[in-house]
Amino acid sequence: MFAEFLQYLFTGITIGATYALIALGFTLIYNASHVINFAQGEFLMIGGMATVSLTAMGVPMVLAIILAVLLAGVLGILLQRFAIAPAKQADVVTLIIITIGASIFIRGLAQLVWGKEYHVMQNFSSDEPIRIFGAVLNSQSLWVLGIGAILVVGLVLFFTRTLIGKAILATSMNKEAARLVGIRTQLVLMLAFLVSAVLGSVAGVVVAPITFTSYDIGIMLGLKGFVAAAIGGLGSGIGAVVGGLLLGVVEAMAAGYISSDYKDAVAFSMILVVLFFMPRGLFGAKVVERV
Amino acid sequence: MLNRFMQMRLRDLIILAIILFALPLFLNNPFHYDLATQMAIIAATVVGLNLLVGFAGQISLGHAGFFGLGAYFTGIMTSSYGWSSVPALVVGAIAVGIIAWIVGRPILRLKGHYLSMATLAVGFIIAIILNNERALTGGPDGMPVPAFTVFGWELSPFGSYNLLGMELNGSEAWYLFAALVLLVAVWLAQNLIDSPIGRALRSVHGSEVAARVVGVDTARYKSLVFVVSAIYASAMGSLYAHFQGFITPAVAGFDFSILFITMVVLGGMGSTMGVILGAVVLKLLPQVLADFQELETVMFGAILMLTMIFMPKGLLPTIQMAVGKRMKKKAGGQA
Numbered sequence: 001m002f003a004e005f006l007q008y009l010f011t012g013i014t015i016g017a018t019y020a021l022i023a024l025g026f027t028l029i030y031n032a033s034h035v036i037n038f039a040q041g042e043f044l045m046i047g048g049m050a051t052v053s054l055t056a057m058g059v060p061m062v063l064a065i066i067l068a069v070l071l072a073g074v075l076g077i078l079l080q081r082f083a084i085a086p087a088k089q090a091d092v093v094t095l096i097i098i099t100i101g102a103s104i105f106i107r108g109l110a111q112l113v114w115g116k117e118y119h120v121m122q123n124f125s126s127d128e129p130i131r132i133f134g135a136v137l138n139s140q141s142l143w144v145l146g147i148g149a150i151l152v153v154g155l156v157l158f159f160t161r162t163l164i165g166k167a168i169l170a171t172s173m174n175k176e177a178a179r180l181v182g183i184r185t186q187l188v189l190m191l192a193f194l195v196s197a198v199l200g201s202v203a204g205v206v207v208a209p210i211t212f213t214s215y216d217i218g219i220m221l222g223l224k225g226f227v228a229a230a231i232g233g234l235g236s237g238i239g240a241v242v243g244g245l246l247l248g249v250v251e252a253m254a255a256g257y258i259s260s261d262y263k264d265a266v267a268f269s270m271i272l273v274v275l276f277f278m279p280r281g282l283f284g285a286k287v288v289e290r291v
Numbered sequence: 292m293l294n295r296f297m298q299m300r301l302r303d304l305i306i307l308a309i310i311l312f313a314l315p316l317f318l319n320n321p322f323h324y325d326l327a328t329q330m331a332i333i334a335a336t337v338v339g340l341n342l343l344v345g346f347a348g349q350i351s352l353g354h355a356g357f358f359g360l361g362a363y364f365t366g367i368m369t370s371s372y373g374w375s376s377v378p379a380l381v382v383g384a385i386a387v388g389i390i391a392w393i394v395g396r397p398i399l400r401l402k403g404h405y406l407s408m409a410t411l412a413v414g415f416i417i418a419i420i421l422n423n424e425r426a427l428t429g430g431p432d433g434m435p436v437p438a439f440t441v442f443g444w445e446l447s448p449f450g451s452y453n454l455l456g457m458e459l460n461g462s463e464a465w466y467l468f469a470a471l472v473l474l475v476a477v478w479l480a481q482n483l484i485d486s487p488i489g490r491a492l493r494s495v496h497g498s499e500v501a502a503r504v505v506g507v508d509t510a511r512y513k514s515l516v517f518v519v520s521a522i523y524a525s526a527m528g529s530l531y532a533h534f535q536g537f538i539t540p541a542v543a544g545f546d547f548s549i550l551f552i553t554m555v556v557l558g559g560m561g562s563t564m565g566v567i568l569g570a571v572v573l574k575l576l577p578q579v580l581a582d583f584q585e586l587e588t589v590m591f592g593a594i595l596m597l598t599m600i601f602m603p604k605g606l607l608p609t610i611q612m613a614v615g616k617r618m619k620k621k622a623g624g625q626a
Binding site: 030083092094096100104108109112234259261262264269271276279280 | 397400401423555560586587588589590595599601
């Protein structure tokens with residue numbers, strides 16, 4: 001009984017940590033540019049797929065991961081520079097469609113280069129599962145949690161301790177004012193997309209041994225990240241982390257105790273319930289609309 | 292005289308009718324007719340969605356949910372319970388309208404991205420239910436749907452018909468029917484837009500706060516248009532099910548929802564003719580791109596991105612603006 005619960009909890013926290021990283025990526029871009037980037041999931045796909053194909057070519061794992069993350073980062077910058085920046089006057093819906101177009105484009109490229117098959121990725125360390133109170137924990141889960149935690153701490157330090165991080169924060173608060181004090185906001189926006197792409201691709205790499213990876217894995221993961229970000233409250237860093245973990249755990253519990261067919265329905269019902277009572281998510285800032 | 296005609300309220304409807312009834316001159320096989328029929332049904336759905344997105348300024352990323360509900364209501368009622376097509380369509384549309392009203396009230400309080408999230412969630416939940424209730428819907432494998440029948444008269448893509456002495460095969464008959472349905476859908480939408488309700492909706496789009504200040508019951512009008520657009524989707528879903536003869540949960544899925552909203556935005560939000568053009572373009576594009584085989588997806592994504600970047604107002608409004616500027620220049624030169 002308890003072992004069962006623990007098992008679902010482990011599964012939930014692991015996948016939840018991934019959702020949290022994706023949600024953080026959403027949050028970063030949303031804060032910097034008020035765009036919801038529907039191509040966020042593709043960064044995960046790029047991370048996983050590029051790592052798999054590079055290691056298959058004989059590149060050592062660590063180097064393959066670094067190259068894959070770099071590739072995603074470059075893609076993030078290109079996305080901002082050539083798709084988002086030229087359309088900055090556009091409507092919210094138009095921007096959504098642009099990022100959807102970008103995600104279809106990236107997915108098409110991936111399909112062209114890597115084909116449509118599912119790919120399996122090796123665990124980072126031993127394949128031997130760890131047993132705790134009768135529940136089984138995949139060793140890769142520890143990697144997901146550990147790297148997730150490092151990234152979150154790293155992000156906090158980045159935004160509070162470095163000049164560049166503060167420049168991003170300043171731009172997200174007030175773009176005009178940031179420009180007045182000499183921040184190059186266009187550069188900052190590109191940077192936000194870069195950091196977001198790095199976050200996404202790292203999440204994609206660490207979770208790939210658990211979920212496998214394929215050219216279209218980014219669609220659902222990206223959407224779940226969006227759900228997590230909205231539960232937490234768009235634009236809130238803590239919200240993204242809490243929302244991600246909450247979503248992962250609720251989903252795992254629903255799959256375990258209710259029905260695995262309906263686990264996604266539970267996730268999407270949860271967002272409706274949260275938004276019903278808190279229209280700006282759990283941690284969303286109260287905003288007074290200016291007319 | 293020409294100018295006066297251009298400003299007439301019925302102008303768009305007449306142009307559309309001419310195009311729709313002249314089109315058969317250029318169609319020469321059942322495959323073309325079937326594609327055109329699909330376009331007309333989808334275009335009518337999108338005309339309804341445009342009322343919500345283009346006029347009231349609200350986003351829906353889950354509209355295929357309502358389309359799928361209509362399709363499955365018709366499918367289940369006509370095949371398992373022996374209902375006739377019209378009652379199934381009407382009752383289905385009313386039921387979906389009620390669902391949309393119940394769901395819409397709380398959801399439409401949300402703004403911007405939260406609204407898109409919530410509508411996306413509603414669409415997903417509907418698609419998941421259709422996917423999993425195998426006993427009722429046949430699950431992921433889908434279900435067959437009988438032909439469209441009115442008082443025992445059957446409209447099937449495989450039948451043959453006689454209209455005022457003209458021999459029509461099933462595909463041609465379906466096309467004419469779908470064209471009529473599209474015209475009615477556009478006519479109803481334009482009447483709604485030009486009514487006091489339409490003005491109220493546009494005021495919501497302009498500034499919701501200002502609309503409320505001058506006494507517009509914004510919550511009521513937003514739910515109303517949400518319900519109307521859901522009814523459009525449901526009714527068209529019913530027709531689509533009959534026409535295809537077979538439906539799968541994909542008709543309610545995320546991809547379909549995205550396709551609908553993309554048609555609205557690509558064609559031109561707030562322009563009824565524009566969104567019809569959007570539906571035609573996005574239905575045709577995969578046909579054209581199919582020749583490029585594995586490049587198809589890449590090209591589709593690239594075209595979508597580039598169009599939206601360079602024509603953020605959508606195809607038709609951008610074209611109209613360009614033509615308008617030209618004409619003004621010409622007129623200026625003559626004077």
